[in-house]
Amino acid sequence: MIARQLANIQSQLPPQVTLVAVSKFHPADAIREAYGAGQRIFAESRPQELAGKVQALADLDGLQWHFIGHLQTNKLKLVLPYVSLVQSVDSRHLLDAIEKWAAAASREVSVLLEMHVALEESQQGFYEEEILDILLQAVGDGAWPHIRFCGLMGMATNTDDKEQIVADFTRVRACMEQMRDIFPELEDFKTLSIGMSSDYPLAVECGSTMVRIGSAIFGERR
Numbered sequence: 518m519i520a521r522q523l524a525n526i527q528s529q530l531p532p533q534v535t536l537v538a539v540s541k542f543h544p545a546d547a548i549r550e551a552y553g554a555g556q557r558i559f560a561e562s563r564p565q566e567l568a569g570k571v572q573a574l575a576d577l578d579g580l581q582w583h584f585i586g587h588l589q590t591n592k593l594k595l596v597l598p599y600v601s602l603v604q605s606v607d608s609r610h611l612l613d614a615i616e617k618w619a620a621a622a623s624r625e626v627s628v629l630l631e632m633h634v635a636l637e638e639s640q641q642g643f644y645e646e647e648i649l650d651i652l653l654q655a656v657g658d659g660a661w662p663h664i665r666f667c668g669l670m671g672m673a674t675n676t677d678d679k680e681q682i683v684a685d686f687t688r689v690r691a692c693m694e695q696m697r698d699i700f701p702e703l704e705d706f707k708t709l710s711i712g713m714s715s716d717y718p719l720a721v722e723c724g725s726t727m728v729r730i731g732s733a734i735f736g737e738r739r
Contacts, residue, residue: 518736519547519550519551519554519734519735520550520551520553520554522733522734522735523536523538523551523554523555523556523734524554526717526730526733526734529718529721530721530728531721533726534721534725534726534727534728535558535708535726535727535728536556536558536727536728536730537558537559537560537583537585537710537727537728537729537730538551538556538558538559538560538730538731538734538735539559539560539562539585539713539729539730539731539734539735540559540560540561540570540731540735541560541561541562541563541566541585541586541731542566543731543735545570545573545574547735548570548574549574549577551734551735552574552577552580556734557579557580557581558581558582558583558601559580559581559582559583560582560583560584560585560604560729560731561582561583561584561585561586562584562585562586562587562605563586564584564588564589564592564595564596565595567582567584567595567596567599567600568595568596568599571599581601582599582600582601583600583601583602583603583604584596584600584602584603584604584605585604585605585670585729586605587605587607587641588603588605588606588611590610590611590614593614593615593618594618597615597618597619597622597624597626598622601627602627602628602629602667602708603615603626603627603628603629604628604629604631604670604710604729605629605631605641605670606628606629606630606631607630607631607641607642607643608641609651612628612651612661612664613661615628615661615663615664616660616661616662616663616664619663619664620662620663624663625663625664625665626663626664626665627664627665627667627705628664628665628666628667629667629668629669629670629708629710630642630643630648630651630666630668630669630670631643631669631670631671632644632645632648632669632670632671632688632689632692633671634671634672634673634674634685634686634688634689635672635673635674635675635685636674636676636681637674637675640672642671645692645695648669648692648696649696649699652666652696652699652700652703652706655703656700656702656703665705666703666705666706667705667706667707667708668693668705668706668707668708668709668710668726669689669692669693669696669708669709669710670710670711671685671686671688671689671710671711672711672713673685673686673711673716673719673720679719682716682719683719683722683723686711686712686716686719686720686723686724686725687723689709689711690709690711690723690724693706693709707726708726708727709724709725709726709727710725710726710727710728710729711723711725711727711728712725712727712728712729712730713728713729713730713731714730714731714732714733714734717730717733
């Protein structure tokens with residue numbers, strides 16, 4: 518089933534859109550099945566679960582991990598050594614903690630800034646003016662020298678209203694384009710991670726370059 522679902526989703530995605538398989542809450546065997554079908558990038562949202570799966574699947578060459586959940590600063594050591602991208606940087610406090618860890622480890626950490634566009638106040642993330650301030654500091658002041666800013670991540674409002682979802686995605690894309698215009702020196706700032714199982718076709722129409730899909734690949738949580 519997983520291979521069939523992956524093939525179906527890949528057939529709908531343009532070549533420039535990267536598929537990230539959200540494997541949280543699913544067993545390592547399901548990841549192995551997806552890997553066997555050609556999927557290489559997986560995402561987790563819980564540090565302990567990620568660390569466990571990294572060990573269980575260490576024999577799989579070319580497997581990449583992303584982190585997409587709220588990351589507490591006291592859990593960095595369970596995440597940063599293993600992931601190629603932290604998609605969910607949602608506070609300056611977290612940026613500072615990642616910088617401190619990366620400097621001590623002599624590493625560069627790639628991140629997306631999570632943008633708050635959903636109507637739910639419970640959602641994490643930055644607003645446009647905060648993203649601008651962060652990038653001004655990064656470029657102008659050399660803040661966070663061990664962090665590579667790669668783009669934006671956003672989650673649309675949890676609704677069946679397609680107009681609202683499109684409005685949310687369009688807002689993230691507009692911010693992305695504005696930041697690229699202001700900071701052309703940020704050559705890596707090009708990933709627009711919007712779209713999940715329920716709304717990825719709309720996200721692709723709105724210019725997504727990365728979609729995060731879980732249940733449409735793996736089924737509901739086990």
